Structures are given as structure tokens and as C-alpha cells.
Amino acid sequence: MFQEERLFAIIKYLKENQRISVEQICSLLNVSRDTARRDLVKLEEEKSIVRTRGGAILPSSKHEIKTYSTRLKIVSEEKQIIGKKAASLIYPSDRVILDASTTVQACAEHMENVDCTVITNSINQAEILSINSKMNIQLLGGTLQKEHRFLYGSSVIKRLSQYYADKAFIGIIGISENGLTIAHEEDGFVKRKMMQQAKQVFALADHTKLGVTDFFCFAPLSEIDFLITDQTPADEFMEMLRKQNVELIIADQHEEGEDGNG
8 A cells, every 4th residue: 555545544534533543553554653653744744633642633623713694504404403303302391591502593493382491692592582472581691792692791600500491402613522612711601501500411513513622611521411413423432422421312304303322
């Protein structure tokens, strides 16, 4: 096998599994440790990887945080599939917390007009749900983050501490062994409190968020009960969920209600 083929195979493995060790390269490509190290050096020179102790990971994807309206348009089909599945888990008399993420907004868009209580810091979610006559909506007051359309600050945290909910639905930018991560600390503090005030916590993330670590970690994996996503993750990721007792729900666009348990 030529070096170019080996480098391609290493990058492919990293995209599927997030990290690779020298031993895994040797086993995968049937090469010596010296050859594996030379391949990693080559990939590092090309800025395709970041070398770690004993292996490598992909470089962090540092990108501009898009506005709320722009994010609504990104992987919108996946967001709608996940949102519809999340909405199907909300029942009459439930007290639920919805955060201000775009994937959770998809959940709000699919919620039926049932007698339930919704607590949110999102002006978008409150507006969408306001047409439902049976719903009791509690909009948390605080400082408005204009670009991303959520309310935050000490007043939001204090108000949240007075509520006890059945379920919380939380959107994220990344979920990995490093926990649940997002771009803004102020949003993270609110999400963390939302999780603490609910009996069950559902993290909502399309497949592009799996294995990703963003700027601010607001909670470890062990603090969520369910992950709702649109594609079955790699085996390594599923094993990580199992170790943290997180149940995996795969939102299926063809057969409503079908899921997979991890």
C-alpha cells in the first residue's frame, strides 16, 4: 500500500472515530510502528491532524458562530426529524423546559396543542407555542441576546431554580467524551440550570455534532438521560454512551416512533 493510500485510510478512520492510536494504525494497515509514526508526521506537516501522545486526532474546526436565523437553515431536515421525535415524547400534563437552540425550536414547531406547561428562555419558542390555547407558557425574563435570541443572566437562573419540570430538551453544538459543549458561556449557564431542574434530560443533536467539542462545556455526559439524533453513531461513540448510561434514540424520518437503544 502506497503512503498516499495509508494517509487517506487514516483520515477516513479519524472522521468516523475521532481519534486513532499508533497501535490501531499498525493493525488497520498492517505496518510497523515506525511507518505509522512517519505517516502521522506527514499528516501533521499537511495540517490534516493533531498528534497526541500515542496517536492523533482531527484538528478542531474553529468556525464563525452563525446567527440564529442562519442556523435555522443548516441541516434543517435533520433538525425537523429530531424535533418531531422529541415532540412525540411530550404528553398532556407534562412540565417541560425548552432551551433556545434551533433544534429545540423544531421540537416546539411539532408540539401538539395539549394541556402542558412549557418553560423557556427563547422568545422564538414562546412565540411559536403561543398559538396553542391549552398550553401554559412561562417565558424566563432576563437580558436579551439579540443575535441569537435567548434570554440569560442571574434573573433567568434564579427563576429557573423555582421550577421543577418533568423533562428538559437541550440543544448542543458538540457532544463528545469532553461532555456537552456550546459556543456561549452565558447560554451554557442557563442550560446547566435547566438540566438540574428536570427529572429527565434529553440532548438533541444531529449527526454532525457527535464527537465534536466546542468552546464551553456546560455539563458532563453523565447528566443527560437520552440523546436524540438522526443517524446511528460509530461503535466507539455508542460505547461511550453506554458507559455513561445515556439511552440513544434514533429519529427515523420514515417510520414514526422507531428508535434505537444504546
